[in-house]
Amino acid sequence: MADITATTATKPEVWSTTTANPRGPKPRQIFSGRNIAIYGTLMIVSIYYLLPLWVMVTTSLKHMDEIRQGNVFGPPLNMTFQYWVRAWSEACTGINCDGLSRGFWNSVRILIPSVIVSISVASISGYAIANWRFKGSETFFAILLIGAFIPYQVMLYPIVLLLKALGDGLTGVGNWIDWINLSMGLGLPEIPKIQVYGTLWGLVIVHTIFGMPILTLLFRNYFVSLPEELFKAARVDGAGFWRIFTRIMMPMSLPIFVVAIILQVTGIWNDFLFGVIYTKPAIYPMTVQLNNIVNSVQGVKEYNVNMAATLLTGLVPLIIYFISGKLFVRGIAAGAVKG
Amino acid sequence: MAVIDQGGVKPASTRSTRRPSPLFRNLSSKIASIPMVFVALVIFVGCSIWTVTYSFTNSGLLPRLDWVGLDQYTRLWGERRWLVSIKNLAMFGGLSLVLSLVIGFTLAALLDQKIKFENTFRSIFLYPFALSFIVTGLAWQWILNPEFGVQNLVRSLGWEGFVFDPLNNPDTVVFGILIAGIWQGSGLIMCIMLAGLRGIDEDIWKATRVDGIGTVKTYIVVIIPMMRPVFITALVLIASGIVKVYDLVVAQTSGGPGISSQMPAMFVMDKMFGAQNLGLGFAASTMMLVSVAIILIPWAYLEFGGKKRG
Numbered sequence: 001m002a003d004i005t006a007t008t009a010t011k012p013e014v015w016s017t018t019t020a021n022p023r024g025p026k027p028r029q030i031f032s033g034r035n036i037a038i039y040g041t042l043m044i045v046s047i048y049y050l051l052p053l054w055v056m057v058t059t060s061l062k063h064m065d066e067i068r069q070g071n072v073f074g075p076p077l078n079m080t081f082q083y084w085v086r087a088w089s090e091a092c093t094g095i096n097c098d099g100l101s102r103g104f105w106n107s108v109r110i111l112i113p114s115v116i117v118s119i120s121v122a123s124i125s126g127y128a129i130a131n132w133r134f135k136g137s138e139t140f141f142a143i144l145l146i147g148a149f150i151p152y153q154v155m156l157y158p159i160v161l162l163l164k165a166l167g168d169g170l171t172g173v174g175n176w177i178d179w180i181n182l183s184m185g186l187g188l189p190e191i192p193k194i195q196v197y198g199t200l201w202g203l204v205i206v207h208t209i210f211g212m213p214i215l216t217l218l219f220r221n222y223f224v225s226l227p228e229e230l231f232k233a234a235r236v237d238g239a240g241f242w243r244i245f246t247r248i249m250m251p252m253s254l255p256i257f258v259v260a261i262i263l264q265v266t267g268i269w270n271d272f273l274f275g276v277i278y279t280k281p282a283i284y285p286m287t288v289q290l291n292n293i294v295n296s297v298q299g300v301k302e303y304n305v306n307m308a309a310t311l312l313t314g315l316v317p318l319i320i321y322f323i324s325g326k327l328f329v330r331g332i333a334a335g336a337v338k339g
Numbered sequence: 340m341a342v343i344d345q346g347g348v349k350p351a352s353t354r355s356t357r358r359p360s361p362l363f364r365n366l367s368s369k370i371a372s373i374p375m376v377f378v379a380l381v382i383f384v385g386c387s388i389w390t391v392t393y394s395f396t397n398s399g400l401l402p403r404l405d406w407v408g409l410d411q412y413t414r415l416w417g418e419r420r421w422l423v424s425i426k427n428l429a430m431f432g433g434l435s436l437v438l439s440l441v442i443g444f445t446l447a448a449l450l451d452q453k454i455k456f457e458n459t460f461r462s463i464f465l466y467p468f469a470l471s472f473i474v475t476g477l478a479w480q481w482i483l484n485p486e487f488g489v490q491n492l493v494r495s496l497g498w499e500g501f502v503f504d505p506l507n508n509p510d511t512v513v514f515g516i517l518i519a520g521i522w523q524g525s526g527l528i529m530c531i532m533l534a535g536l537r538g539i540d541e542d543i544w545k546a547t548r549v550d551g552i553g554t555v556k557t558y559i560v561v562i563i564p565m566m567r568p569v570f571i572t573a574l575v576l577i578a579s580g581i582v583k584v585y586d587l588v589v590a591q592t593s594g595g596p597g598i599s600s601q602m603p604a605m606f607v608m609d610k611m612f613g614a615q616n617l618g619l620g621f622a623a624s625t626m627m628l629v630s631v632a633i634i635l636i637p638w639a640y641l642e643f644g645g646k647k648r649g
Contacts, residue, residue: 038452038454055482134369137372143380150628153607159382269471313474314470322466
């Protein structure tokens with residue numbers, strides 16, 4: 001994205017130097033037919049893009065009577081925030097009526113370890129491929145990138161089996177430690193049966209796996225673009241793999257870490273598919289709970305509560321989007337390269 | 340290898356002549372790459388092969404290696420729900436491909452006219468992309484609601500007979516989903532197109548102006564052919580996203596009314612995790628894999644075939 005801003009910034013100079021005189025930008029009529037057409041089209045299109053946000057906000061602030069009488073596009077007459085509170089703390093999914101707050105905190109609990117683990121693993125992989133290539137590393141990387149195009153549905157079920165096997169394996173190790181503990185009388189507490197599938201950590205693993213291609217690509221491209229002399233100088237000074245990474249590469253790559261965080265936070269927050277498959281109802285992420293609240297068939301539909309809940313779920317990525325601005329665009333541009 | 344050889348060989352040759360075993364050279368890097376290698380080989384390659392293999396068995400509740408040849412595929416293509424979902428995907432896919440490209444390019448071209456408030460407009464067009472498909476689907480479900488939404492608005496303006504209820508009509512439900520899908524995804528395409536347009540040399544524009552070619556004609560005759568790689572990237576991006584479409588439909592219509600807005604990804608999910616008909620689910624997901632391969636292989640061949648670079 002940086003090159004785009006660069007070209008726009010240099011455009012006027014190009015004009016003035018190559019066309020010598022007259023200097024300065026060509027004076028433009030503000031209300032020319034061309035401008036009216038351009039701005040008119042852009043504004044009409046903007047309505048299409050802004051409409052859902054407007055409707056969500058206004059509906060969530062209206063009372064049900066007002067919604068039934070008027071249309072959804074008008075502004076709220078008696079503004080109230082009570083439905084936001086209702087959506088947050090009282091909305092029902094099935095028999096649970098403790099609101100969307102549960103989903104929100106579940107999402108937060110899923111998000112934090114997933115972002116940390118996926119970015120750590122991918123940044124180290126990207127660093128290894130960029131600076132410490134070994135025989136076959138490029139091949140594995142190519143497979144990883146091609147794999148990003150495989151529909152998730154192809155891999156969902158085998159991953160369920162792998163996660164179950166991992167749980168069984170860890171339980172086996174636990175049993176073994178228990179046995180040593182008992183036979184040697186160490187007095188350690190007994191290790192309970194470990195499950196990975198259906199738990200938060202299973203989902204963290206899945207997010208790490210599927211975040212891998214794009215994140216590794218992102219980090220690899222960034223590390224490749226860093227000046228090679230730095231790496232060489234550190235090598236000559238006797239720094240090893242980990243030392244160069246933590247002391248030189250990481251401090252220099254703060255922007256790309258921010259891009260990766262933005263990418264992962266929005267991606268994981270918005271995930272629905274993995275949440276449905278790899279977790280149980282008690283730890284469903286916010287998107288899944290939202291869908292269950294709004295699309296439940298039982299009871300009277302409270303559209304204002306539904307829209308408040310929808311907005312609440314969309315709020316986190318929206319805030320990130322509007323704060324991060326150009327970095328978000330950079331993140332999705334990197335995503336675009338991957339596909 | 341270049342990096343390491345330049346940095347590592349020189350001091351090594353002065354210090355000692357003995358080289359360590361090649362397996363242990365660069366050991367830290369190999370250890371650090373274990374997760375990547377695992378994901379590439381076990382998940383992407385291994386799990387795909389596993390699913391394809393088990394699609395030739397009659398696995399029901401649990402996977403088992405009881406070979407039935409192509410039976411699952413015959414059943415799959417005889418099932419009405421699958422055929423409906425393929426038809427929906429083709430319609431949704433074809434239309435959203437064309438519309439995304441047209442809308443994305445048009446918006447990018449408009450934003451590229453050195454206008455004021457470019458950043459504002461860009462933010463407006465792109466913000467839906469930050470939202471999840473669930474939020475998108477629910478928002479549009481509400482706007483398209485016949486009792487309260489667009490239909491109600493137009494009727495209240497005096498046009499009593501106006502009908503606009505795409506989500507409850509089996510014939511038009513795909514278009515209702517399309518409106519939401521385009522809303523969510525076209526901003527991304529606009530961004531890619533804008534980056535492409537910014538990459539085009541200003542001299543080209545000057546040359547066409549000197550030759551007296553109109554702006555619109557320049558775009559169609561000169562600029563679009565020049566942006567072929569950008570279009571192909573966008574095309575691959577949209578196409579591989581379309582095959583996966585799932586959340587949006589779940590939120591907006593749950594596949595209904597009836598089965599009229601089913602999509603292949605939904606079919607797979609229901610067979611694997613709902614109906615406990617694993618074999619059929621594997622066969623359907625294999626078909627999804629095949630369709631992605633059909634899209635990707637020609638692209639990869641065009642893009643990387645000649646240059647030999649990945």
